[in-house]
Amino acid sequence: MPRRRRQQAGLERVLGTPALFSTAYGNVGSSIYYALGFVAGYALGLTPLVFLITGLIFAATAATYAEGTVRYPEAGGSSSFARHAFNELVSFGAAWAQMLNYIITIAISAFFVPHYLSIFWEPLNRNPWDVVVGAAVIVLLVVLNIVGIKEAARLNILLAVVDFATQLLLVGLGFFLIFNPGVLVDNVHWGIAPAWRDFLIAIPLGMIAYTGIETVSNLAEEARNPPRDIPNSIRLVAIAVFAIYFTLPLVALSALPVSPAEGGGFETRLGLPPERGGFANDPVLGLVENLGLDGMLLDASRIYVGVLAATILFIATNAGVIGASRITYSMASYRQLPEVFRRLHPRFKTPWLSLVVFAGFLSIVVLLPGQLNFLGTMYTFGAMLSFTVAHASVLALRIKARGQREELAYRARPNLRVRGVEVPLFALFGGLGTAIAWVVVVLQDAGARYAGLGWIAFGFLLYAVYRRRVGEPLRRTVRAPVAFGPALALEYRRLLVPVVDGYPSDEAMNVASRLAAERGSSIAAVTVIEVPLELSLDADLIEQELRADDVLDEARAIGDLYGVDVVTRIARGRTAGQAIVEEAERRQAEIVVMGAPRGKRRRHGGIFGGTTDYVLKHAPCRVMVAAARGS
Secondary structure, three states, X not given: OOOOOOOOOOOOOOEOHHHHHHHHHHHHHHHHHHHHHHHHHHHHHHHHHHHHHHHXXXXXXXXXXXXXXXXOOOOOOHHHHHHHXXXXXXXHXXXXXXXXXXXXXXXXXXXXXXXXXXXXXXXXXXOOHHHHHHHHHHHHHHHHHHHOOOOOHHHHHHHHHHHHHHHHHHHHHHHHHOOXXXXXXXXXXXOOEOOHHHHHHHHHHHHHHHOOOHHHHHOHHHEOOHHXXXXXXXXXXXXXXXXXXXXXXXXXXHHOOOEEOOXXXXXXXXXXXXXXXXXXXXXXXXHHHOOOOOHHHHHXXXXXXXXXXXXXXXXXXXXXXXXXXXXXXXXXXXXXXXXXXXXXXXXXXXXXXXXXXHHHHHHHHHHOOOOHHHHHHHHHHHXXXXXXXXXXXXHHHHHHOOOOOOOOOOOOOOEEEEOOEEEEHHHHHHHHHHHHHHHHHHHHOHHHHHHHHHHHHHHHHHHHHHHHHHOOOOOOOOOOOOOOOHHHOOOOOEEEEEOOOOHHHXXXXXXXXXXXXXXXXXXXXXXXXXXXXXXXXXXXXHHHHHHHHHHHHHHHHHHHHOOOOEXXXXXXXXXXXXXXXXXXXXXXXXXXXXXXXXXXXXXOOOOOOHHHHHHHHHOOOEEEEEEOOOO
């Protein structure tokens, strides 16, 4: 059979904890290249304290996302959590805030790409060239994503690891060469530098450092073992980012201390624009230039950091472009946006209109003024709103489960039992922190107040008009129908294959792989670990997991024979049938291909066997049973 690689807009790959961590850190960790200077401009000598406070809020937010994503391992993040906890109206609000986050992430990451490339041509660090090149980066990435160019996943992971190692190296060199506790103490002038107003606004603005936490949620469907891999990867990202953001400002403020300004007050070159001799546009390069290096070593360090930073920011911009298209496609699939945003390009099979409108046009619109402060406050507006909804959703889901025996594959900590409710203290603390941060931004920044509230108002108006046109209530969850033309009626593009140790699964994978190879479809292979009632769903079952890994590796090998990429997944449940049905619902599978057990393995009272019969009865899509030879 000829080998033909499927063309697909999104990536389907097996992601364990290291890959999830590296991918997420590549997005979250990229913000150090602009957040450091941005926050220092407000917080001055208290910048490390600001990052300490925001780090605690981020840790609570990470715990919320870990539990919510494991509970509902599907793309969408806070929007998905809100759909299950509240209703579709709240889900839309969270999704629309996320959309704002992606637009700003694209704009601000692209805006800083030319700043770090200014090591080769100095005008790139100033207007208008930073805006021109930033807009060109956005246009290029939108076009590449419409054409359907795949990300180089392994390259992204490698760059994320190199980036993290470089940041650790800068911290180590800084502590060895220039760190000075006395200077850090002298940097602080309580109530004056910074003023309390600036310190308070710096805290919500400091959350820009954690751009990209939604990444892990969006990759949940690609995680092999969500209850294990997602919490571990989020925990590692939180620790790594917190470590960098607490230590790097200490070094940077030792190298570029706070000093009296000419017109009165205080300033640090870390937060000043380049026309005033500062490094707000490229703070990490400013640190490198003031580490005490000289000669060829300094030149080599500047080129290395400049190129690495520009590359990481380019990848972060692309992640924002992909995220914007994913959230738009998801919103259109749930009839939160008009169906036109779900349509794929007739040739490239990518959501071209959502890419052009949201990832392209709107990102360039907010980029054009070239106002860093505006971009930062707008990101904070959307992110704090989205995070607050996520915290409230996890809390509401816990309250809904009061008096019920709720079994979770993963439950974040700490918790406090109050009147039968396992109250998530992390969600209470995180939700309070993000809500207060959002209020501070709205009250203290007029630009964010009017632009942000206008964005939300326009979104809800668009949602209400569209829902009225399609005749659906605002709060009801409704999926848009699958649009198949007569010639495409049997072209299944999302296949789910439950696999177990044995020949029938091999036959099912062969059948599914032939279908996928002929139609350029994707396959998700899932194996279920049935957890006994006496054990919790997140119990350590190392032997079963190892056996499941072996089975899934065999499934991938079968896909390779047909030139088909197979994403693999371990699910946990009390019964295999129910877990398979839930997985088909999450993935919006169009067909489930199962193997029929041989006669001696069938259970009494069933046609094919208990699990197969259950899936035939309850699956949300068509089911094909591939009988094993000799059955």
